[in-house]
Amino acid sequence: MQDTHISLAHxxxxxxxxxxxxxxxxxxxxxPGLDVHADAVPLALNGNEVxxxxxxxxxxxxxxxxxxxxxxxxxxxxxxLAVAGATPRYLSLNAFIExxxxxxxxxxxxxxxxxxxxxTGVAVVAxxxxxxxxxxxxxxxxxxxxxxxxxxxxxxxxxxRDGDVLLVSGPVGxxxxxxxxxxxxxxxxxxxxSDVASVLPLTLAALECRGLRxxxxxxxxxxxxxxxxxxxxxxLGVTLNQPxxxxxxxxxxxxxxxxxxxxxxxCEGRVVAVVSPxxxxxxxxxxxxxxxxSAAAVIGRLHATHHRVLMKTAIGGERILEELEDDPLPRIx
Amino acid sequence: MQDTHISLAHxxxxxxxxxxxxxxxxxxxxxPGLDVHADAVPLALNGNEVxxxxxxxxxxxxxxxxxxxxxxxxxxxxxxLAVAGATPRYLSLNAFIExxxxxxxxxxxxxxxxxxxxxTGVAVVAxxxxxxxxxxxxxxxxxxxxxxxxxxxxxxxxxxRDGDVLLVSGPVGxxxxxxxxxxxxxxxxxxxxSDVASVLPLTLAALECRGLRxxxxxxxxxxxxxxxxxxxxxxLGVTLNQPxxxxxxxxxxxxxxxxxxxxxxxCEGRVVAVVSPxxxxxxxxxxxxxxxxSAAAVIGRLHATHHRVLMKTAIGGERILEELEDDPLPRIx
Numbered sequence: 001m002q003d004t005h006i007s008l009a010h011x012x013x014x015x016x017x018x019x020x021x022x023x024x025x026x027x028x029x030x031x032p033g034l035d036v037h038a039d040a041v042p043l044a045l046n047g048n049e050v051x052x053x054x055x056x057x058x059x060x061x062x063x064x065x066x067x068x069x070x071x072x073x074x075x076x077x078x079x080x081l082a083v084a085g086a087t088p089r090y091l092s093l094n095a096f097i098e099x100x101x102x103x104x105x106x107x108x109x110x111x112x113x114x115x116x117x118x119x120t121g122v123a124v125v126a127x128x129x130x131x132x133x134x135x136x137x138x139x140x141x142x143x144x145x146x147x148x149x150x151x152x153x154x155x156x157x158x159x160x161r162d163g164d165v166l167l168v169s170g171p172v173g174x175x176x177x178x179x180x181x182x183x184x185x186x187x188x189x190x191x192x193x194s195d196v197a198s199v200l201p202l203t204l205a206a207l208e209c210r211g212l213r214x215x216x217x218x219x220x221x222x223x224x225x226x227x228x229x230x231x232x233x234x235x236l237g238v239t240l241n242q243p244x245x246x247x248x249x250x251x252x253x254x255x256x257x258x259x260x261x262x263x264x265x266x267c268e269g270r271v272v273a274v275v276s277p278x279x280x281x282x283x284x285x286x287x288x289x290x291x292x293x294s295a296a297a298v299i300g301r302l303h304a305t306h307h308r309v310l311m312k313t314a315i316g317g318e319r320i321l322e323e324l325e326d327d328p329l330p331r332i333x
Numbered sequence: 334m335q336d337t338h339i340s341l342a343h344x345x346x347x348x349x350x351x352x353x354x355x356x357x358x359x360x361x362x363x364x365p366g367l368d369v370h371a372d373a374v375p376l377a378l379n380g381n382e383v384x385x386x387x388x389x390x391x392x393x394x395x396x397x398x399x400x401x402x403x404x405x406x407x408x409x410x411x412x413x414l415a416v417a418g419a420t421p422r423y424l425s426l427n428a429f430i431e432x433x434x435x436x437x438x439x440x441x442x443x444x445x446x447x448x449x450x451x452x453t454g455v456a457v458v459a460x461x462x463x464x465x466x467x468x469x470x471x472x473x474x475x476x477x478x479x480x481x482x483x484x485x486x487x488x489x490x491x492x493x494r495d496g497d498v499l500l501v502s503g504p505v506g507x508x509x510x511x512x513x514x515x516x517x518x519x520x521x522x523x524x525x526x527s528d529v530a531s532v533l534p535l536t537l538a539a540l541e542c543r544g545l546r547x548x549x550x551x552x553x554x555x556x557x558x559x560x561x562x563x564x565x566x567x568x569l570g571v572t573l574n575q576p577x578x579x580x581x582x583x584x585x586x587x588x589x590x591x592x593x594x595x596x597x598x599x600c601e602g603r604v605v606a607v608v609s610p611x612x613x614x615x616x617x618x619x620x621x622x623x624x625x626x627s628a629a630a631v632i633g634r635l636h637a638t639h640h641r642v643l644m645k646t647a648i649g650g651e652r653i654l655e656e657l658e659d660d661p662l663p664r665i666x
Binding site: 125126130136323 | 350
């Protein structure tokens, strides 16, 4: 397209919008299921159990080490399908684009989104764009809605039993700190990359174990928020063992400087799994065999002896992990 | 909830966000398929042809005579499924909420959205909320993604033949003018209501006719933009007969004052249908029998004698309807 910046006319349903859709969105996202002229597209899903999920993305800045809002929009939503036990198949995409946004930046972001979709094996088959007046919109917001096929059914909070074991697939807090550093808001810089990635290889590996009870990806609110959800849903206490929780040194350093707790920071490529005590080591072994799971660890247990989220510290003490109230890092996803 | 206005903490994944979701979204949208604690929800769709569509909503003001952004978010997306020949079944909902938004207004909008969903027979089964800093976000943006079941298959632009007839189910431009008047931007006031509504009764009635080739809802860009799409896709010329196109008097009056053309204004409860000449009257009769179709009319034809979008005027002249470039009314949906 000839323009270099988005104008309100790119949102009006006429020629400019058609060019925007054809030359940025349809070009990058081209696939046999995508028909930009159709009101609705057919999905080949018959005879399977279909899962459905949606997520919105408002990350600032739009691009950060390891990813951008486009990769996040694919992995955020497809990871929700993966941890629910499904293989993601289809995505829809909503783009709210601010007037004045650089078309080169938009092109880069949609190209990354298309690449992430190909890597994850999902087709973006429906979409919509809206243009917002300058001053609204923070450049770009995205929403993606995903459809997947579920393989097995006995996965859920209600499957969790007293004595079950808690695992995490890798270090926590990378995404939160990488995005925070990309803002350059505190005069801090670093080489840290976001962990944004498809967790599908991890979830498929775990699904082969019968002792797997439940999985979740610790995004907004981080690992601590997943633990509170487990506690609320099961009535069981959660005890984490601090020395076992993988945290990269640069993440811990930034957290120490700024007073953050990495357990409350968003991850975008990690899985928390609850597994029977008999099979926890099997899941751990399977994860260790995968590139994304090399630092996977058993980090705690659920049991009926208390009803809180507690953390045993390295020096042998115990502290309560409170539910998140104040947001440590807004606009992280 | 105790708060009266949205704060950034309502978007952080912790307790405040949980309260917002439970007390506003889950309360209004409650249905057996909705599980606000699940990453993804199962859909009962096996053995049918599944259709999928998405749409974003940025209308200003958020509330207007005849509807609000919530009713629009249901009807806009489910109407896309309806005109594609499907019965809408499931919706996902993304809300981008501006910090400082009145919670009473949000509650009213989500209640309307829930009511519109019930009336249309769709269940909102997945959702996500994000909170944007004050100054971004225009109060509220919504995106909805819909899933429907298709009844018959031979419907599409490729079905259209030389000589086919164009119908519209009711007066055009009501939504555009009602929203514009609600802005009180030109010192104009009026009693006009938006036409926002489910077109499902209209599309189901038309689907019973074998001569039905194609349907579209004339939203952004209006009737003229649908005609351009028909022209581009088929290579046939489109000739509209101006005196036959239903336009309400107050809509025409406002258009005359401000220099708008109602054929380019958004409708949110109308259907444009292309029908074989033999069956056009049957579709018209069926539509006339429905409350939403009482003013339905045959408005033109497609034929190979030219390759433009032309309009025959009341005084016997012909003018070309150009493709929309400049947006007459941004933020209309």
